Amino acid sequence: MTALLDIRGLKAEIDGRQILNGLDLTVNKGEIHAIMGPNGAGKSTLSYVLSGKPGYEITGGEVFFNGEDLLAMDPDERAAKGLFLAFQYPLEIPGVATLTFLRTALNAQRKKRGEDELSSPDVLKRVRELAKQLSIDPEMLKRPLNVGFSGGEKKRNETLQMALLEPKLCVLDETDSGLDIDALRIVADGVNRLRATDRGMIVITHYQRLLDYIVPDVVHVLSAGRIVKTGGKELALELEATGYAQYQSEAA
Amino acid sequence: MNAEIRPVKTAAEIGLADLFAAVRKDLPGGSSIEAIRSDAFDRFAAQGLPNSRVEAWKYTDLRRLVRDAKPLASRPDAAAKTAASGAGAVFAGLDVRRLLIVDGAFVPELSDLAALEAGVAIRATVEALGTEEMVLPFGMAGADPVAALNTALAGDGVVITVAADVVVERPIHLVFVTTGAAPAAMFTRSRLELGNGASLTLVETHEGPDQSDYQVNAALQMDVGDKASLDHIKITSEGAAALHVTTLEASIGAGANYREFGFTTGGAVVRNQLFLRLAGEGTITSVHQASLLSGRQHADITLTVDHAAAGSQSREVFKAVVDDEARAVFQGRITVHPGAQQTDARMMARALLLSDEAVANCKPELEIFADDVQCGHGTTTGALDDQLKFYLMARGIPEKEAEALLIQAFVGEVIDAVAREDLRDALSRTMHDWLKGRE
Ligand SMILES: Nc1ncnc2c1ncn2[C@@H]1O[C@H](COP(=O)(O)OP(=O)(O)OP(=O)(O)O)[C@@H](O)[C@H]1O
Ligand SMILES: [Mg+2]
Numbered sequence: 001m002t003a004l005l006d007i008r009g010l011k012a013e014i015d016g017r018q019i020l021n022g023l024d025l026t027v028n029k030g031e032i033h034a035i036m037g038p039n040g041a042g043k044s045t046l047s048y049v050l051s052g053k054p055g056y057e058i059t060g061g062e063v064f065f066n067g068e069d070l071l072a073m074d075p076d077e078r079a080a081k082g083l084f085l086a087f088q089y090p091l092e093i094p095g096v097a098t099l100t101f102l103r104t105a106l107n108a109q110r111k112k113r114g115e116d117e118l119s120s121p122d123v124l125k126r127v128r129e130l131a132k133q134l135s136i137d138p139e140m141l142k143r144p145l146n147v148g149f150s151g152g153e154k155k156r157n158e159t160l161q162m163a164l165l166e167p168k169l170c171v172l173d174e175t176d177s178g179l180d181i182d183a184l185r186i187v188a189d190g191v192n193r194l195r196a197t198d199r200g201m202i203v204i205t206h207y208q209r210l211l212d213y214i215v216p217d218v219v220h221v222l223s224a225g226r227i228v229k230t231g232g233k234e235l236a237l238e239l240e241a242t243g244y245a246q247y248q249s250e251a252a
Numbered sequence: 253m254n255a256e257i258r259p260v261k262t263a264a265e266i267g268l269a270d271l272f273a274a275v276r277k278d279l280p281g282g283s284s285i286e287a288i289r290s291d292a293f294d295r296f297a298a299q300g301l302p303n304s305r306v307e308a309w310k311y312t313d314l315r316r317l318v319r320d321a322k323p324l325a326s327r328p329d330a331a332a333k334t335a336a337s338g339a340g341a342v343f344a345g346l347d348v349r350r351l352l353i354v355d356g357a358f359v360p361e362l363s364d365l366a367a368l369e370a371g372v373a374i375r376a377t378v379e380a381l382g383t384e385e386m387v388l389p390f391g392m393a394g395a396d397p398v399a400a401l402n403t404a405l406a407g408d409g410v411v412i413t414v415a416a417d418v419v420v421e422r423p424i425h426l427v428f429v430t431t432g433a434a435p436a437a438m439f440t441r442s443r444l445e446l447g448n449g450a451s452l453t454l455v456e457t458h459e460g461p462d463q464s465d466y467q468v469n470a471a472l473q474m475d476v477g478d479k480a481s482l483d484h485i486k487i488t489s490e491g492a493a494a495l496h497v498t499t500l501e502a503s504i505g506a507g508a509n510y511r512e513f514g515f516t517t518g519g520a521v522v523r524n525q526l527f528l529r530l531a532g533e534g535t536i537t538s539v540h541q542a543s544l545l546s547g548r549q550h551a552d553i554t555l556t557v558d559h560a561a562a563g564s565q566s567r568e569v570f571k572a573v574v575d576d577e578a579r580a581v582f583q584g585r586i587t588v589h590p591g592a593q594q595t596d597a598r599m600m601a602r603a604l605l606l607s608d609e610a611v612a613n614c615k616p617e618l619e620i621f622a623d624d625v626q627c628g629h630g631t632t633t634g635a636l637d638d639q640l641k642f643y644l645m646a647r648g649i650p651e652k653e654a655e656a657l658l659i660q661a662f663v664g665e666v667i668d669a670v671a672r673e674d675l676r677d678a679l680s681r682t683m684h685d686w687l688k689g690r691e
Binding site for chain 2: 052074079080090104112161
C-alpha cells in the first residue's frame with residue numbers, strides 16, 4: 001500500500017541557511033504521528049515546506065503524497081489534494097469575512113477536484129454545526145478572518161477550517177499553544193472526531209498534555225532538521241522527564 | 253502664480269485658442285455670459301495647460317499629456333442617441349432617475365423626467381444660460397486653468413434644484429456618455445442646488461468608446477444647504493484612450509451631512525479635482541476615493557478641503573490599486589481656516605502596487621490656522637502581502653483568486669462607506685469586473 005506521506009532525505013534552506021538536514025518520515029493512512037523537539041529544530045519549517053510556502057529552497061530529497069510528487073505542486077493544489085496545515089501563528093486578514101473565506105476555500109477545493117460547488121446556505125449550515133461543536137460564537141464568522149481574535153480563538157478557527165475542509169493529511173503545528181484547559185479539550189475532541197482510517201495526522205507539540213487527548217501511534221524527536229528518535233507514545237512521557245539534551249548533542 | 257515666462261505655446265494650446273475664437277459666438281448665453289467666458293479664457297490662456305511645475309498639477313503634466321485640441325462634439329444625432337441609450341449599465345435594474353448627457357449635450361427624450369418629485373426641478377444648462385442665469389462662475393476652483401477652460405467652453409449639462417426639506421428617495425443618475433469614433437471634445441457644466449434640510453443621492457457615470465481619444469472636461473458645482481444630506485457618487489470608466497478632467501466644487505452648509513464617493517477604473521488620463529468648502533458650522537463630510545488602474549493608465553485625484561467654519565468633521569480616504577505600468581496620484585490638502593475651531597479632520601491614502609512598474613504618488617497636506625483642532629494624515633504604499641496570499645492558497649484558493657480576495661478586502665473599506673446597499677452592490681460588481689479582467 002502506498003504511504004499517505006513519504007518524506008525521503010528532505011533538505012531545505014531559507015535565506016541561505018540550511019534548516020532541514022535529510023529528514024525521513026513516513027505516515028500511513030489512519031496513523032497519528034507526534035513530532036516533538038527543541039525550539040528552532042525545524043518543526044514549523046517542515047510544515048511550511050510540506051504546504052508549499054514560498055521562500056524555501058529544497059536542496060535535496062523527495063516527498064510523496066499518496067504517491068504523487070508533492071513538491072511539484074502549488075500550495076492550493078496541495079490543499080485540494082488533501083493536505084492541511086493548522087498554522088502555529090494563524091494570520092489576520094482584514095476585510096475578508098471569515099465565512100466568505102471558508103466558502104471560497106471549500107468551493108475552490110471542490111472545484112479543483114471536479115466536485116460540485118456548495119451553495120452559500122449549505123456552507124453556512126455546515127460551518128454553523130462545526131462552530132457549535134468547537135464552541136465558536138457564530139457571530140465571529142461575520143468578522144474579518146482572525147482579526148482581533150484571541151490566540152485561543154485563532155487556534156479554534158484553524159480547527160474549524162480543518163474540520164470543514166476534511167483533509168487527508170492534517171499537520172497541526174502547536175495547535176495546543178495558547179489554549180486554556182477547556183479549549184484544549186474542545187480542540188482535541190474536534191481533532192479526534194477527524195480520526196479516520198483513511199486520514200493521517202502529524203501533531204507538532206511541545207507538551208505531553210495534548211497527547212493525553214490526541215493519543216499518537218508514533219512519536220518522533222526532530223532535532224537540527226532531522227528525525228533523531230522514533231518511538232511509541234511512551235517516548236513523549238520520557239521526553240517530558242529528560243528533555244532534549246541528549247538528542248541535541250547527537251545531532252550536533 | 254509667479255511671473256515666470258511661459259514657454260512657447262503647444263499645439264494643443266494654440267488649438268484651444270483657435271477653437272474658442274471659432275465657437276465663442278455660438279456658445280449658449282447672451283452678452284453677460286459671453287463676458288464671463290472671455291474672461292475665463294484669458295485666465296486659461298495666461299497660464300496655459302498646467303505642467304508639472306504647477307504645484308497642484310505636479311504629477312499630471314497636461315502640457316505633455318494633451319497632444320492636440322479636439323473639435324467640439326456635435327449635438328447627438330439619431331445614431332448617437334441610439335448608441336447612448338444603454339449607457340450607465342452599472343446601475344441597470346436599480347430604481348434611479350436617469351438623465352442622459354450624450355456627447356456633452358443633455359438629451360431630455362432619453363432622460364426620465366416623468367413624475368418629478370414636488371420641489372425638484374431639472375433643466376438643461378443650455379436653457380439656464382439662455383436666460384443669462386449665472387451658472388458658470390466658480391468660487392475656489394476659479395483659479396484653476398482647466399476649470400477656467402470649462403467656464404469658457406461649457407455648452408450644456410444639467411441644472412438640478414431641490415427645494416428646502418424635500419427628501420428625494422429615488423437617486424438621480426447623470427449618465428455621461430461619449431459616442432462615435434471621431435475624437436471630439438466635450439465641455440459640460442452641471443449644477444446642484446440642494447435646499448436647506450433637503451436630501452438627495454446623486455450618481456454620475458462617465459463612459460465612452462475605447463477606440464477614440466476623446467476629451468472630456470466636465471464640471472459640477474454643488475450648493476448643499478444647511479442640514480441637508482447629500483450622497484454623491486461618481487464612477488469614471490471612460491474609454492481606454494480618453495482624457496477625462498473633472499472639477500467638482502461644493503459648498504456645504506451648516507449641519508449638513510455630505511458623503512462623496514469616487515470610483516475610477518477607466519480612461520487613459522484622468523484628473524478628478526475636488527474643491528470642497530465646509531462653509532457652515534458642524535458639517536459632517538466624508539470623501540472616499542478608489543482608483544483601480546492597469547495598463548498605462550494615469551489617474552490623479554486632487555482634493556482640497558477647506559474647513560471654513562467651526563466644529564466640522566471630515567474624513568478623506570483614498571485607495572489605489574495599481575497594476576502594470578499605471579500611475580495613481582492622490583493629492584489632498586486640508587486647510588483649517590482661522591476660527592474653524594474644533595475641526596476634526598483625518599486623511600488617509602493607501603496604495604496597493606500589483607507590479608514592479610506600477611507607481612503611486614500620494615501627497616497629503618494639512619494647513620492649520622486654528623489652535624483647537626484634531627487633524628491627522630497618513631499614507632502607505634506596498635505590494636500584496638505574500639504571507640496572507642500563502643495563507644489563502646494553503647486553504648486551496650488559487651493564486652489569482654487569493655489576490656482578488658485581498659484586493660477586494662483592500663478596496664472594500666471604501667465601498668462600505670456608500671450608504672445605500674443597492675449602490676454598494678453595484679460598485680462591488682464594478683470592482684469584480686475589474687478583477688475578472690486581471691485573470
Ligand atoms: N528567514 C529565515 N532566515 C534564516 N533562518 C530562519 C528563517 N526563518 C526561520 N529560520 C530559522 O530556522 C530554524 C527553524 O525554525 P522553525 O520555526 O522551523 O523551528 P521550530 O522547530 O518550529 O521551533 P519552535 O518550537 O520554536 O516553534 C530556526 O533557527 C529559525 O531561526
Ligand atoms: Mg514552530
